[in-house]
Amino acid sequence: MREHDLDLYRRIEAQDENALELLYDRYEKLLFSFAFRMTNNKFLSEEVVQEVFTKLWTKKGMYDESKGKFSSWLLTITRNTSIDLLRKKKETPYELEERDALLDERPSTEEVVEWKESSERICTAVKELTSEQQEIIELFYFKGMSQSKIATTCNIPLGTVKGRVRLALKHLREKLSNVQERGVRE
Amino acid sequence: MTKNSCDVLLDYFNDQLTCEERKEFEAHLQICKDCQDELKELQELTADLPYSSEPIEPSAGMRERVLSNVLQAENSDMAMEGTEAEKNKTSNERVTEIIPGKKVNKWYKPLVAAVLVLSLIGNGAAIIYINQDEDVADSGSETIRDTIQRMEELQPSEGVSAQATAMMIEQNKNTNLVVQASDLPPLEGEETYQVWVVEDGKPYRAGTFVPNNNGLGAVSYVINYEGNHKWDTIAITKEPTANSKTPQGNILLSSPL
Numbered sequence: 504m505r506e507h508d509l510d511l512y513r514r515i516e517a518q519d520e521n522a523l524e525l526l527y528d529r530y531e532k533l534l535f536s537f538a539f540r541m542t543n544n545k546f547l548s549e550e551v552v553q554e555v556f557t558k559l560w561t562k563k564g565m566y567d568e569s570k571g572k573f574s575s576w577l578l579t580i581t582r583n584t585s586i587d588l589l590r591k592k593k594e595t596p597y598e599l600e601e602r603d604a605l606l607d608e609r610p611s612t613e614e615v616v617e618w619k620e621s622s623e624r625i626c627t628a629v630k631e632l633t634s635e636q637q638e639i640i641e642l643f644y645f646k647g648m649s650q651s652k653i654a655t656t657c658n659i660p661l662g663t664v665k666g667r668v669r670l671a672l673k674h675l676r677e678k679l680s681n682v683q684e685r686g687v688r689e
Numbered sequence: 690m691t692k693n694s695c696d697v698l699l700d701y702f703n704d705q706l707t708c709e710e711r712k713e714f715e716a717h718l719q720i721c722k723d724c725q726d727e728l729k730e731l732q733e734l735t736a737d738l739p740y741s742s743e744p745i746e747p748s749a750g751m752r753e754r755v756l757s758n759v760l761q762a763e764n765s766d767m768a769m770e771g772t773e774a775e776k777n778k779t780s781n782e783r784v785t786e787i788i789p790g791k792k793v794n795k796w797y798k799p800l801v802a803a804v805l806v807l808s809l810i811g812n813g814a815a816i817i818y819i820n821q822d823e824d825v826a827d828s829g830s831e832t833i834r835d836t837i838q839r840m841e842e843l844q845p846s847e848g849v850s851a852q853a854t855a856m857m858i859e860q861n862k863n864t865n866l867v868v869q870a871s872d873l874p875p876l877e878g879e880e881t882y883q884v885w886v887v888e889d890g891k892p893y894r895a896g897t898f899v900p901n902n903n904g905l906g907a908v909s910y911v912i913n914y915e916g917n918h919k920w921d922t923i924a925i926t927k928e929p930t931a932n933s934k935t936p937q938g939n940i941l942l943s944s945p946l
């Protein structure tokens with residue numbers, strides 16, 4: 504039976520290497536893909552994953568159930584680590600084209616299939632947003648930009664950024680539930 | 690304070706505040722119901738977004754590299770409470786620095802790491818994208834430029850039969866260095882192999898590694914030394930411990946750059 508994330512995390516806190524390995528295998532691809540979505544760079548993405556697991560391994564008491572679902576929490580840590588590394592590397596950016604990697608999709612487990620489905624679902628919903636809303640989600644969430652950077656990039660007043668981000672995210676939520684309903688009816 | 694506290698919520702969420710600003714906001718968050726609600730809402734509204742990422746295959750050999758580096762991470766990290774200490778650490782130290790005091794001659798899964806890195810080099814060399822267009826960096830977009838890569842075969846010193854390849858991805862200040870070596874003589878005790886980049890006779894650390902039982906070793910390292918450097922040589926030495934500031938051992942392999 505699949506061991507709960509929380510149980511694995513407790514074992515990792517107790518320095519159980521086997522548990523670390525199990526949790527790593529469970530999340531490697533998701534965290535790496537998400538880090539790649541954020542950084543667009545495989546070197547950085549590997550560094551992100553390594554930092555996330557280093558934190559899990561070396562800092563006890565990072566997570567408890569008050570912080571919500573373990574997977575959501577882990578993704579938040581991954582996002583923050585990506586933003587942090589991007590900031591450090593900002594002065595010397597570079598780009599790797601990863602065509603081979605993008606083509607090589609092997610949904611080997613049930614989870615990856617599920618995730619792929621939700622990925623398609625979310626992408627469908629995102630495409631239904633206006634291009635301004637898509638852009639603001641991209642800049643805010645995936646680029647992790649500051650409000651002032653978003654204001655300059657989009658050429659909008661600073662004071663309106665927060666409202667626009669919230670609105671775009673709320674619209675996305677509505678679209679998502681529509682997509683879900685359509686999916687059920689089909 | 691120049692800004693209304695509630696206004697920095699997004700920057701807090703995106704980790705864009707200075708340490709001081711963050712502490713200030715966290716104090717505000719304790720007492721501001723609006724910000725608490727908005728933060729919660731923001732977390733809920735964005736919870737699905739990571740799953741919109743297209744699934745991609747992790748890099749070759751990544752599992753072995755990451756797990757061995759994680760397990761080698763010094764547990765004194767535990768003593769470093771709070772995010773500031775963490776932020777002050779440069780990221781390249783985490784990738785490869787082997788911290789004294791912990792057993793270093795322990796690859797997590799010794800078998801394939803080095804071989805897989807070599808295949809990364811193979812693919813990597815083919816897919817690196819060179820863009821030297823200077824005009825793209827306007828309008829605050831996150832456009833990327835200046836990628837040059839090179840690959841060097843390191844030459845063994847006399848009486849040494851080991852082989853090594855180094856791939857460098859150079860940017861204006863940083864260099865990603867991936868070194869893969871084979872036929873390395875086994876190490877004893879605390880010994881490690883150390884990669885150096887040399888400028889005018891002055892060596893700088895550029896990755897530490899321990900080979901597996903088959904004499905294969907690999908390390909990937911982000912060279913991130915302050916100032917401008919023109920590396921003229923890359924070299925690998927055997928060091929008595931993982932923390933040599935300058936080379937103690939003889940050069941086993943080297944190449945001019």
Ligand SMILES: [Zn+2]
Nearest residue numbers: 694695721724
């Ligand atoms: Zn407030």
